[in-house]
Amino acid sequence: MxxxxxxxxxxxxxxxxxxLDFQWKLGMAVSSDSCRSLKYPYVxxxxxxxxxxxxxxxxxxxxxxxxxxxxx
Amino acid sequence: MAxxxxxxxxxxxLLSGLAQDAFHGHPGITEELLRSQLYPEVPPEEFRPFxxxxxxxxxxxxxxxxxxxQLEAFLTAQTKKQGGITSxxxxxxxxxxxxxxxxxRESLMNQSRWDSGLRGLSWRVDGKSQSRHSAQIHTPVxxxxxxxxxxGQVSKSPVRMYCSYPTFHxxxxxxxxxSEFLCLEFDEVKVNQVLKKLSEVEECISTLMQRA
Numbered sequence: 001m002x003x004x005x006x007x008x009x010x011x012x013x014x015x016x017x018x019x020l021d022f023q024w025k026l027g028m029a030v031s032s033d034s035c036r037s038l039k040y041p042y043v044x045x046x047x048x049x050x051x052x053x054x055x056x057x058x059x060x061x062x063x064x065x066x067x068x069x070x071x072x
Numbered sequence: 073m074a075x076x077x078x079x080x081x082x083x084x085x086l087l088s089g090l091a092q093d094a095f096h097g098h099p100g101i102t103e104e105l106l107r108s109q110l111y112p113e114v115p116p117e118e119f120r121p122f123x124x125x126x127x128x129x130x131x132x133x134x135x136x137x138x139x140x141x142q143l144e145a146f147l148t149a150q151t152k153k154q155g156g157i158t159s160x161x162x163x164x165x166x167x168x169x170x171x172x173x174x175x176x177r178e179s180l181m182n183q184s185r186w187d188s189g190l191r192g193l194s195w196r197v198d199g200k201s202q203s204r205h206s207a208q209i210h211t212p213v214x215x216x217x218x219x220x221x222x223x224g225q226v227s228k229s230p231v232r233m234y235c236s237y238p239t240f241h242x243x244x245x246x247x248x249x250x251s252e253f254l255c256l257e258f259d260e261v262k263v264n265q266v267l268k269k270l271s272e273v274e275e276c277i278s279t280l281m282q283r284a
Contacts (some may be wrong), residue, residue, distance in 0.1 A: 016215060016257040022269050026276045032184040037137040040181055041280055043273055045190075049256065059254055061220050062187040065277055071193045072270050 020056065021048035043068045077122055080164050082110040087168045090127050095134065095179040126165075129157070133169055134176050143169055191251055192219035214258040221251035 023046040029038045046060045063071070076082070089106050092098035107119045114122075129150060138146060147162040157165070193216065200211045258266065 016255045019256050019258065019262060022266055024269060024273050026273065026280065029184060034183050035180040036135045038181065038184060059220060060187060061190050062185055063190050064181065067190065071190060
């Protein structure tokens with residue numbers, strides 16, 4: 001219509017799932033073998049989802065605080 | 073030639089190359105590449121220990137995430153060591169760390185994250201008008217698409233709003249090879265539940281930041 005080049009939400013996954021549970025954890029990365037002084041907090045999320053067939057799956061991912069704040 | 077090894081410009085380039093290799097995961101930065109590009113007059117057997125020394129210093133600084141006081145103390149000690157560095161070299165290293173510290177730290181943080189990250193999030197609100205089995209007139213439904221994949225930078229592109237549809241993309245970044253797209257449907261009740269959880273996370277983050 002307007003000739004806008006902005007794409008609309010074009011769901012890459014055609015199957016929509018239901019969110020059954022949302023668990024979160026705020027962690028602190030202290031040290032690692034490549035960096036002794038990491039000292040950064042992060043948010044870890046665990047989603048429990050059910051697809052259309054009822055199959056339940058768990059998805060987990062991690063974000064730094066700035067990333068969490070960008071998305072949410 | 074000692075004179076060549078003391079070149080500040082070459083050392084600056086060397087530190088960049090070392091950082092690309094050690095922290096940013098840039099492939100193909102070999103010892104021979106660095107030598108031929110930056111120190112062509114220096115023979116390989118002389119270049120090798122020099123490179124190892126600089127790499128060691130840079131890794132120590134990055135590993136300890138040194139602040140500027142620690143950095144000065146560390147570099148001063150290196151200048152006093154047998155087979156250490158010159159004060160000119162110390163100045164170059166100091167300048168390099170000050171301007172690259174943030175980026176190197178970000179790469180180190182990414183390296184230590186082994187779980188998937190959230191690479192993108194998009195949402196849309198649909199109005200369900202009719203359904204075959206029930207008269208769900210004008211029930212709003214939120215559709216959220218999450219892109220989950222291995223470590224990647226979140227783009228800080230501004231939020232774009234669409235006038236005709238309440239759809240916007242937040243922080244979308246390039247699609248990775250291994251990204252998984254998760255499409256979730258939420259009714260209003262569910263949206264509120266999730267928002268409540270998210271504000272709990274925010275509260276925890278604030279408390280943590282206040283203590284720091």
